[in-house]
Amino acid sequence: MTTTEDQNEDRADAMFHALADRTRRDILRRVLAGEHSVSALAARYDMSFAAVQKHVAVLERAGLITKRRVGREALASGDVEAVRSVGSMLTDLESLWRGRIARIDELIATPTERNE
Amino acid sequence: MTTTEDQNEDRADAMFHALADRTRRDILRRVLAGEHSVSALAARYDMSFAAVQKHVAVLERAGLITKRRVGREALASGDVEAVRSVGSMLTDLESLWRGRIARIDELIATPTERNE
DNA sequence: ACAACATACAACCAAACGGTTGTAGGTTGT
């Protein structure tokens, strides 16, 4: 079983979308620094518990955090590997740029060459 | 003049939002690899010219690409520095996680210490 | 001069988003 390209793009969509909200980024910071229950997180923000819970759910669906049940609490924890996988998508982009620069350098190295 | 934290968060919102669409990520790949006119880009996708133009505008507002006018064409080019700045936001997140791990290691190093 | 081309932008529309309140079910402490 090999993951299709569409699945990767779906994952990228979900991850970047999850990161495109400052409340969610803030939640992610907290749960990367340590486990927090959903209600402990909710206490930090000026919005309803349900709103914060939705943000947590978005982060979880994107794979950026995981939750484990302990009694009546749901403890959320940031997944650093997922964060790194987003970073590697960006370095992949950078490598495209490097290819472009390499091509330009090539042109400079051999100026006014007979073309082909 | 120092940029406020809110402005940084606004930039982050815009950048992650811009990256949270596969068409826009694809456009960004192309213009990181080399300059392309908006209509040359539009020809690649199964949607209207106006739709692609909007995607380019979103990327431009986020600072991920720049455009320069050459005659009747607008040539778009990817800004690798902006891509790197997104990457550094992610490594900042990672460092929070490292702090957490450091704290755990500390606990393991000095088990059952008298608590202060 | 003028037709073809490239861009920009407004107006519109369905779908998704980010918030709300309300309801329901499992867990805990007394």
Added chain:
DNA sequence: ACAACCTACAACCGTTTGGTTGTATGTTGT
């Protein structure tokens, strides 16, 4: 037993998003 607590989720609502078509304006080549 039961009140307080934690979580989950549905229903609703205004705004934003991603697409469309249409129109206006500038540029190029013949």
